Amino acid sequence: MLEQYPKEVKVVFKNFPLTMHQFAAPAALAAMAAHKQGKFWPYHDKLFANSGSLSEKKFDEIAAELGLNKAQFDADRKDPALQALVNRDLQDGLKADVRGVPAVFINGRLLKDRTLQGFRDLIGKQLQKASQPS
Secondary structure (H helix, E strand, C coil), X not given: XXXXXXXXXXXXXXXXXXXXXXXXXXXXXHHHHHHCCCCHHHHHHHHHHCHHHCXXXXXXXXXXXXXXXXXXXXXXXXXXXXXXXHHHHHHHHHHCCCCCCCCCEECXXXXXXCCHHHHHHHHHHHHHHHHXXX
16 A cells, blocks of 8 residues: 555554563564664564564564664663653553554554455545545
8 A cells, every 4th residue: 555655645553562462562662672773664573473472582583683783672672762652652552442453543543454455445535535625
Protein backbone atom coordinates (compact mmCIF):
# COMPACT_ATOMS: atom_id res chain seq x y z
CA MET A 1 0.00 0.00 0.00
CA LEU A 2 2.95 2.29 0.66
CA GLU A 3 4.19 1.67 -2.87
CA GLN A 4 0.76 2.27 -4.37
CA TYR A 5 0.09 5.44 -2.34
CA PRO A 6 3.49 6.89 -1.44
CA LYS A 7 2.15 10.39 -0.74
CA GLU A 8 -1.21 9.46 0.76
CA VAL A 9 -0.31 6.66 3.16
CA LYS A 10 2.12 6.61 6.05
CA VAL A 11 2.73 4.03 8.73
CA VAL A 12 2.71 4.97 12.38
CA PHE A 13 3.86 2.15 14.63
CA LYS A 14 2.76 1.97 18.25
CA ASN A 15 3.96 -0.55 20.80
CA PHE A 16 1.33 -2.60 22.59
CA PRO A 17 3.15 -5.08 24.82
CA LEU A 18 0.63 -7.60 26.06
CA THR A 19 0.79 -7.87 29.84
CA MET A 20 0.24 -11.64 29.73
CA HIS A 21 3.46 -12.09 27.75
CA GLN A 22 6.54 -12.06 30.00
CA PHE A 23 8.85 -10.75 27.29
CA ALA A 24 6.51 -8.35 25.47
CA ALA A 25 7.61 -5.16 27.25
CA PRO A 26 11.33 -6.04 27.12
CA ALA A 27 10.90 -6.89 23.41
CA ALA A 28 9.28 -3.51 22.76
CA LEU A 29 12.17 -1.76 24.50
CA ALA A 30 14.68 -3.83 22.54
CA ALA A 31 13.00 -2.88 19.25
CA MET A 32 13.01 0.79 20.21
CA ALA A 33 16.68 0.52 21.15
CA ALA A 34 17.33 -1.01 17.72
CA HIS A 35 15.42 1.91 16.21
CA LYS A 36 17.96 4.31 17.70
CA GLN A 37 20.50 2.53 15.48
CA GLY A 38 18.27 2.57 12.41
CA LYS A 39 17.23 -1.09 12.65
CA PHE A 40 13.69 -1.02 14.02
CA TRP A 41 11.92 -2.95 11.25
CA PRO A 42 14.55 -5.68 10.86
CA TYR A 43 14.62 -6.11 14.65
CA HIS A 44 10.81 -6.05 14.85
CA ASP A 45 10.53 -8.69 12.12
CA LYS A 46 13.02 -10.97 13.86
CA LEU A 47 11.14 -10.60 17.15
CA PHE A 48 7.91 -11.74 15.54
CA ALA A 49 9.68 -14.56 13.70
CA ASN A 50 11.01 -15.74 17.08
CA SER A 51 7.95 -14.92 19.18
CA GLY A 52 7.86 -18.39 20.74
CA SER A 53 11.44 -18.23 22.01
CA LEU A 54 11.91 -14.68 23.28
CA SER A 55 14.40 -14.16 26.09
CA GLU A 56 17.15 -11.76 27.08
CA LYS A 57 19.57 -14.04 25.25
CA LYS A 58 17.42 -13.90 22.09
CA PHE A 59 17.32 -10.08 22.24
CA ASP A 60 21.11 -10.03 22.29
CA GLU A 61 21.36 -12.62 19.49
CA ILE A 62 19.10 -10.56 17.25
CA ALA A 63 21.08 -7.40 18.03
CA ALA A 64 24.30 -9.21 17.10
CA GLU A 65 22.76 -10.59 13.88
CA LEU A 66 21.83 -7.05 12.87
CA GLY A 67 25.25 -5.63 13.75
CA LEU A 68 24.00 -3.33 16.49
CA ASN A 69 26.46 -1.62 18.81
CA LYS A 70 25.99 -3.77 21.94
CA ALA A 71 26.92 -1.10 24.50
CA GLN A 72 24.56 1.43 22.95
CA PHE A 73 21.81 -1.18 22.59
CA ASP A 74 22.09 -2.15 26.26
CA ALA A 75 22.12 1.46 27.42
CA ASP A 76 19.16 2.42 25.22
CA ARG A 77 17.07 -0.49 26.52
CA LYS A 78 17.36 1.06 30.00
CA ASP A 79 16.64 4.61 28.82
CA PRO A 80 13.68 6.04 30.81
CA ALA A 81 12.61 8.04 27.74
CA LEU A 82 12.14 4.82 25.73
CA GLN A 83 10.30 3.23 28.65
CA ALA A 84 7.98 6.27 28.76
CA LEU A 85 7.40 6.02 24.99
CA VAL A 86 6.44 2.35 25.19
CA ASN A 87 4.12 3.09 28.11
CA ARG A 88 2.52 6.02 26.23
CA ASP A 89 1.97 3.77 23.20
CA LEU A 90 0.36 1.16 25.44
CA GLN A 91 -1.96 3.76 26.96
CA ASP A 92 -2.91 4.99 23.46
CA GLY A 93 -3.77 1.41 22.52
CA LEU A 94 -5.89 0.92 25.61
CA LYS A 95 -7.79 4.14 24.84
CA ALA A 96 -8.36 2.88 21.28
CA ASP A 97 -9.70 -0.41 22.70
CA VAL A 98 -6.90 -2.52 21.22
CA ARG A 99 -7.33 -6.06 22.47
CA GLY A 100 -4.53 -7.87 20.67
CA VAL A 101 -1.66 -7.50 18.25
CA PRO A 102 -1.22 -6.75 15.53
CA ALA A 103 -4.00 -4.17 15.39
CA VAL A 104 -4.23 -1.90 12.37
CA PHE A 105 -6.07 1.39 12.25
CA ILE A 106 -6.65 3.46 9.13
CA ASN A 107 -7.65 7.03 9.90
CA GLY A 108 -8.78 5.88 13.33
CA ARG A 109 -10.84 2.96 12.03
CA LEU A 110 -9.91 -0.56 13.09
CA LEU A 111 -9.09 -2.71 10.07
CA LYS A 112 -10.86 -6.02 10.62
CA ASP A 113 -9.96 -7.65 7.29
CA ARG A 114 -6.15 -7.61 7.37
CA THR A 115 -5.78 -9.16 3.94
CA LEU A 116 -4.26 -7.10 1.16
CA GLN A 117 -7.76 -6.62 -0.25
CA GLY A 118 -8.99 -5.44 3.15
CA PHE A 119 -6.25 -2.81 3.23
CA ARG A 120 -7.09 -1.74 -0.33
CA ASP A 121 -10.79 -1.45 0.40
CA LEU A 122 -10.51 0.63 3.56
CA ILE A 123 -7.70 2.85 2.26
CA GLY A 124 -9.65 3.39 -0.96
CA LYS A 125 -12.76 4.37 1.00
CA GLN A 126 -10.77 6.76 3.19
CA LEU A 127 -9.04 8.37 0.18
CA GLN A 128 -12.36 8.75 -1.63
CA LYS A 129 -13.90 10.30 1.47
CA ALA A 130 -10.95 12.71 1.81
CA SER A 131 -11.24 13.83 -1.83
CA GLN A 132 -14.92 14.75 -1.56
CA PRO A 133 -15.71 18.40 -0.85
CA SER A 134 -17.12 18.96 2.60
